[in-house]
Amino acid sequence: MSPAWSVEWSVALRRRRLFALNVVVPLALVAPVALGGAPAGHAAAVYAVLFVLFGVFGSAIPWVRDGGSGLLSRWIVAGLHPRELVGARLAAQALLDLLQTLPALALVILVAGGSARGAAAAVAALSVALLVANALGVWVAAAARSLAEAALFAAVAALLLLHGAGVFRTPRPGSAGAATELVSPFRLLHEVLLALQGPGGGTLSSWAPALVAGAAFLGLTALAAPFLAGVLGRSEDG
Numbered sequence: 001m002s003p004a005w006s007v008e009w010s011v012a013l014r015r016r017r018l019f020a021l022n023v024v025v026p027l028a029l030v031a032p033v034a035l036g037g038a039p040a041g042h043a044a045a046v047y048a049v050l051f052v053l054f055g056v057f058g059s060a061i062p063w064v065r066d067g068g069s070g071l072l073s074r075w076i077v078a079g080l081h082p083r084e085l086v087g088a089r090l091a092a093q094a095l096l097d098l099l100q101t102l103p104a105l106a107l108v109i110l111v112a113g114g115s116a117r118g119a120a121a122a123v124a125a126l127s128v129a130l131l132v133a134n135a136l137g138v139w140v141a142a143a144a145r146s147l148a149e150a151a152l153f154a155a156v157a158a159l160l161l162l163h164g165a166g167v168f169r170t171p172r173p174g175s176a177g178a179a180t181e182l183v184s185p186f187r188l189l190h191e192v193l194l195a196l197q198g199p200g201g202g203t204l205s206s207w208a209p210a211l212v213a214g215a216a217f218l219g220l221t222a223l224a225a226p227f228l229a230g231v232l233g234r235s236e237d238g
Contacts, residue, residue, distance in 0.1 A: 002088035004080060012096050019100070026054060026104040034111040040197035047108060048129075048167050048190040049159070055097050055130040056158045057151065059090070059137025064150040067141065067232040082229035086138060087222055094134040098127055112196045121192045129189040132214050133158070135221045142231040162186055182206070185214035 012019055033046050066072050075085050105126055109119045140157055144150035162168065165184035171177030181187055188210050
């Protein structure tokens with residue numbers, strides 16, 4: 001087991017108050033929408049935005065913070081390969097995000113009366129979205145030079161990709177927007193959340209293009225890990 005994975009989990013489990021807040025806050029934001037009878041399209045969009053932003057922010061901010069403190073450089077100097085550092089930490093953060101957002105997702109499913117199949121599809125789609133969101137957070141952190149920039153870039157990048165996923169509008173069939181939506185990993189989460197609001201639960205159709213695109217993005221992040229780790233290892237005011 002990678003030491004980066006172990007440290008990430010040890011720190012998260014020791015910070016019990018922060019862990020609890022990361023469970024309560026998404027639940028508190030989801031509850032008014034789920035219990036307030038919002039239209040299906042609006043509710044699904046709000047949920048998708050919340051979960052994706054949670055993943056991108058939760059990834060980008062720690063990367064910038066730890067890069068500025070010199071922690072990442074010390075990991076690499078100690079002999080941890082950048083690809084292992086980025087991969088293990090990204091996976092640990094994504095799994096922690098999933099555990100922290102599952103109660104909010106469970107509330108959405110419960111209120112919507114989703115089927116077991118719909119619930120399974122929602123968990124799978126959320127897992128994919130959070131993994132991609134955490135990888136996006138690494139790139140955002142590499143582009144930022146402060147926590148403020150990381151927060152701004154995270155919000156812009158996430159909202160642009162959510163727009164491309166068809167969360168805020170439905171593109172014309174056959175258009176470039178429709179092609180972009182088809183391959184967006186965030187589309188899976190939005191469509192499953194939307195399907196949960198009506199009869200029949202989530203659908204597993206047309207997942208292949210988005211899964212391939214998501215895997216390609218994760219592969220690119222792995223290939224670029226030495227570069228990303230080098231950029232992230234600079235001082236915060238560098």
